[in-house]
Amino acid sequence: MKTLVFGAGNLLLSDEGFGVHFIQYLQNHYVFTEDVELYDGGTLGIMVTHLLEEADRVYLVDVVDTKGEPGDVFRFEKEEFLLGKLPIKMSPHQIGIQEVLTLSDLRGRTPDTVTLFGVIPASYEAGVELSPILATLLPKLADTVVQELRAAGHEITDIP
């Protein structure tokens, strides 16, 4: 089974780059076997549809604009995107994850499982650092995802 961990966002706008920081954190703290692909997707959206299609299980990490406090994390599953309850935007061209998955569906290639971890940001200021709230959250969320991947049978080693 191939699992893709896809971090989205713009590294130059502080918390907007959370997904990218997330991927970098995983790369710096763990060693993964080839069945897990870590992907810094930037803000490409539709141009990476094929990556989603090539995996059996996908974790998306991104910021969300919804009610709650900065640092709150929400979990959404594929069924929720496909039912159209979540008109989320992931790409700079407004072809969001919902549309991308519908497209894959039309092509007969939707991945079996897609999970989105969405984080409420504290700051969109120009800057390459995360806000203190999201910087604190990052290792905790990484640990959550790594534990889930291990439970699914992936071998992941800590880098001391």
Added chain:
Amino acid sequence: MARITLDPITRIEGHLRIDVEVNGGSVNNAWSSAQMWRGIETILQGRPPQDAWIYAQRFCGVCTTVHAISSIRAVEHALKVEVPLNAQYIRNIIMAQHSVQDHIVHFYHLSALDWVDVVSALKADPKKTAQIAQSISDWPGNSETEFKAVKDKLKALVDTGRLGIFSSGYWGHPAMKLPPEVNLMAVAHYLKALDYQRKAAQAVAILGGKNPHIQNLCVGGVATAINMENLATINMEKIAAMRALMVETRDFVQQVYYPDMVAIASAYKEWFKYGRGVVNYLAVPEMAEDTKNTKFALPGAIIANGDVKGARVITNHQDLDLIANIKENVAHAWYEGNGTLHPWEGETKPKYTDFQDNGKYSWCKAPRLNGKPVQVGPPAQLLAAYAGGNAKVKKLVDDTCRKIGVGVNDLHSTMGRLGARAVRAHLMADYSLEYLDKLVENVGKGDKVYANHTEIPKGDFKGVGFHEAPRGTLSHWIVIENRKIKNYQAVVPSTWNASPRDDKGVLGPYEASLVGNPVAQADKPLEVLRTIHSFDPCIACAVHTIDPEGKEITKVKVM
């Protein structure tokens, strides 16, 4: 008189607002407004110049490589660094393949649905669709079975009410006029196109180490070593893999995208009359063929008032007149004052007011060349190369015009811009393979140099990096002081085209292109989308927060 505000314009980056005043079924005034402040250039101040490109390629979500190329060229120009031929060829391949990917996605996924009625495709006869498709191209994928499969899937989707990606389309709009069979053909190719944009991305990744965000640039060249016998470098096997990907993509562009574009343009010929706008053009030379950026395969030009014969052809990136006369005005932009500054002196001091029709109304500055607005993009590049005597471009443009039944002057239009993109994709697919051959040949001759490694010296320097990107002329401007970046400005293609009015009240290209545009139904301004999407707008470069928009959703808080 009706006022229509489109905010955001669908299917494109979500930070562009367009306002139009419609009178008697056509637009008589327009405003283009970027709705997000792009202050990301300030991040570069104080950083080492050799790192600028790594940050700069995050400026935009889609065109990461183009900012990397412009940025590295700015530093090389400032320090007068020569770039070895191998590195120029590698950069040319990356640029050309990125263009192919970008144009495929623009045509099928970001603009085709303005012309193609997805719901009408359900009425198509797959057999007739196959006949039509086979009559315009001998591409092997155009079978009746293939079209029937797409129709069935589409029907299943419509039956479940989950139109998803197609939900924002204006289906059944009176301005949609393709027969159901052509609509089905376009929808099938829309889905297929995703496979080919991917192949182009893979080719870029082989050379650039990663896509998005290539990793292989350095001041003075590239870090891509090529050694045919070495497993760790770009070798025979990787070159063969790249060539195979590029051939497949070229075939798709030349046998599917290009003929589809010709078919759609022929069916909507009246759209060569609308969307003219600003017909001053700028393109810079591209596809470097020497180490000093003085010789290029594609010439640039400055064209005034659509007069191609009177163009001033630009042959290299050291054109002092061009460098001196690009300036940005902020009279109608949300920045302090109403002045005009050269990018080396550029400032980014925000001053937000409301949207004021006669005052400030956009975060986009107004770039001007010799005090005038100019349009950039594929039509500008083709017309410049045409004026500069590039035989390939001349033949391709003339052939395309003849097939559709229009003249070269009809490129100044909404459909002209879409057609020019298809022609440019055709051209870039060929250039990708041509530069791969040149690279292999040059390495075969024994030239193993990929970079002139350069330390940043003490002292004050200024540079500009020009690049003719898929959306048009891009320039990055750098001021270096004591080995640090003192100032950095990017004047991007969409800023030229999405420009607001300047201090003389002159409209920018989007705005001017909308004046005279028809609008059949004020509540469904499809025709406005057609003209704006023909520019392939991509405004503030890359903010994309996921936005549940306050609707009822199931959510499980996990931390």
